[in-house]
Amino acid sequence: MKNNLKKLILLLSLILIFVTSSCRIVKTDELVVDDTISYTNTSTDEFQIPASNNPNGFKITYDCNNDNIYESTSTLDNKAINPGSPKKPCATFKGWFSDPECEILYDFDEKVTSALTLYAGWDIDIQDLTTTIYQTTIKSNVKVTSQPKTKYSKSSTVSQGSGIIFLEDDTKYYILTNNHVTYYDKNTYTGSIYIVTDCYGNQYEATLINMNANYDLAILTIRKELVPKTLLVTNICNNDIKVNDLCLSLGNPESLMNAISYGKVLSYQKFNPDSNTLELNNVSFNVIVNDSYISSGSSGGALIDSNLKIAGIQFASGNNNQTGEFMRAYAVPATKVVQYIKSVLN
16 A cells, blocks of 8 residues: 555656646556545536526626536626635635636626626646546546457557547446547448457457547447446536636557646637548547647547546647647547537437
């Protein structure tokens, strides 16, 4: 137990060095996953805005910056209700602000003269966030390998990527990954063999439910009866992550297991797929551009927000043409992920 604790402390120290330096991958293949820690629900549904006494007042929107948004109206004396402090995992509430950047603290004694949006400001504890990820979120991280097959033999080509458990029922875990990770040429092969490796290193043969190039997403399942240790579901965001928000990539790049890299959302940008590989990736909508490091093997891994929810699924990266250095990653945003899931499972 002491050795495991030392490993965890060393690991967290390395991560803190990474967080305060440049964007690089964190090697965590020596991670000792603690399966004695149960999942803690970080939902903020218990937070409520007190009812206004003026139903005809100006509309007040409270953006909690924790994946929850509430609405109310100004009071009879034309003021905004101070709802107090919402909750957010691994963060300290700073107050309500009148600007999205959370730099201008709002004065609740001010008169409201038009519709208003207030934003909750937070100080995020990166060390606490990282510890929580390794205690909970990491248990939904998986590696995915795909090997096409004919009726008589297997291909020598093996595709490798990452995935995230997003749903479970009584008998199965459901896993999101990329279409281009699971893809096989139907003119050449009769199918593909999918192997999922969980955060503990246990391997399972998975079943392909669907793959779709227009989202570059796919869904696999593994049978719960074969799983010897606790795995967890990570929920998908209700709202798309914002530009400049903290984010992190969770996956298995460069043959590593259980790696994370921190970054931020740079922009939303329309993705133009390669016309020669549209059967692999035909994404043409606005995607999340971020600078959390990914590499070979990261495809299909989750982009996680500071609320420990799935903000997107990483599917591509951009490198410097001259130096080859990583510059940015591209992720399918949560709203598109949900749209895809509903088209398959509903």
